Amino acid sequence: MTELQEWELFKQKLFAKSSINLNDYKPAQMQRRITNFSHRNHAEGYLDFFQKIDKDAKLYKTFIDYLTINVTEFFRTPEKFNELESVVLPHLLTKRQRLNIWSAGCSIGAEPYSLAMALDHLTPSVRHRILGTDLDVEMLNKAKQGLYTANELKNVTVERLKRYFSVQNESYLVQETIRSRVELNRHNLLLDAFEDGFDLILCRNVVIYFTEEAKNALYRRFFKALRPGGVLFVGGTEAILNFREMGFESYLPFFYRKPVTG
Numbered sequence: 001m002t003e004l005q006e007w008e009l010f011k012q013k014l015f016a017k018s019s020i021n022l023n024d025y026k027p028a029q030m031q032r033r034i035t036n037f038s039h040r041n042h043a044e045g046y047l048d049f050f051q052k053i054d055k056d057a058k059l060y061k062t063f064i065d066y067l068t069i070n071v072t073e074f075f076r077t078p079e080k081f082n083e084l085e086s087v088v089l090p091h092l093l094t095k096r097q098r099l100n101i102w103s104a105g106c107s108i109g110a111e112p113y114s115l116a117m118a119l120d121h122l123t124p125s126v127r128h129r130i131l132g133t134d135l136d137v138e139m140l141n142k143a144k145q146g147l148y149t150a151n152e153l154k155n156v157t158v159e160r161l162k163r164y165f166s167v168q169n170e171s172y173l174v175q176e177t178i179r180s181r182v183e184l185n186r187h188n189l190l191l192d193a194f195e196d197g198f199d200l201i202l203c204r205n206v207v208i209y210f211t212e213e214a215k216n217a218l219y220r221r222f223f224k225a226l227r228p229g230g231v232l233f234v235g236g237t238e239a240i241l242n243f244r245e246m247g248f249e250s251y252l253p254f255f256y257r258k259p260v261t262g
C-alpha cells in the first residue's frame with residue numbers, strides 16, 4: 001500500500017472512531033502533526049499508528065488532545081475582550097435584555113466563564129444563556145470541574161480573581177454561581193446541526209487547521225445561526241476577508257455583524 005493509500009484509510013478509520021474528519025483540515029499541517037506524533041510513539045506508518053491508538057485508550061486520548069490543541073486562557077486577547085465588554089455587549093443589551101450566546105470550541109471553559117463574569121458585571125441580576133460547546137469530551141469535563149492554573153488566569157484582574165475564584169492547592173476554582181450560568185455540550189462544528197437565534201457567537205482559535213472550504217462553510221452556518229443584529233467574534237489572527245460575501249457587515253476588527261435588515 002502506498003503512503004497516500006495508508007493516509008486515506010487512516011482518515012476513514014479515525015473518522016469512524018472519533019467522528020473527526022481530517023478532510024476538513026489543511027492536509028500539510030495535519031499530516032506533519034500526525035506524523036510527528038506517530039514517530040514519537042514508534043509507529044511505522046499511519047495504519048500501524050491507528051492500531052496503536054485503537055488499542056491504547058490513554059494514547060488515543062493524548063492524540064485527540066494533541067490534534068485539537070486545547071490551549072486557552074481567561075479573557076484571551078485582552079484588548080479584544082475589553083472591546084467585547086465595553087462596546088459589543090452593551091450595544092447588544094440595548095436591543096435585548098436576555099442574551100443568547102454561544103462559545104463554539106470552548107475547550108476547558110475559560111471563554112464561556114469569562115463571558116459569564118463580564119455579564120455578571122454588566123447585568124448582575126439577569127440570567128443570560130451562555131452555551132459552551134466542544135468536540136472534545138475530556139475538555140468539557142475539565143470545563144465542568146472549573147479548576148484552572150495560574151497561567152490560564154493571567155488576564156484576570158485581582159478584583160475578579162477575589163470575587164469569582166477560590167484557591168485549591170495550586171489551582172483556582174471558578175465559583176459555582178459562575179459555573180451554573182454556563183451550559184456545556186459536546187458538539188462537532190463540522191458535523192452537527194446548529195441551533196439558531198444567537199445574539200453573539202464566539203469562535204476563536206478553533207479554525208486554524210480547517211481548510212478554506214470548511215472555514216467558509218462554517219462562517220456561513222454561523223451567519224444563519226445569528227439573529228439579525230447578532231455578532232460573530234473570531235480569533236485575533238482569523239480576520240474573515242470575504243465577510244461581505246457571506247452577508248456580514250463590517251463592525252469592529254474581528255467582530256462581524258448580521259445586518260438588521262436583509
Ligand SMILES: C[S@@+](CC[C@H](N)C(=O)[O-])C[C@H]1O[C@@H](n2cnc3c(N)ncnc32)[C@H](O)[C@@H]1O
Binds near residue numbers: 069107111136190203
Ligand atoms: C485552542 S482551543 C480554543 C478555545 C477558546 N475558544 C479560546 O480561544 O481560547 C480550540 C478548541 O477547538 C476545539 N475544536 C477543534 N475542532 C473542532 C470541531 N470540529 N468542533 C468543535 N470543536 C472543535 C478543540 O477541541 C479545542 O478545544
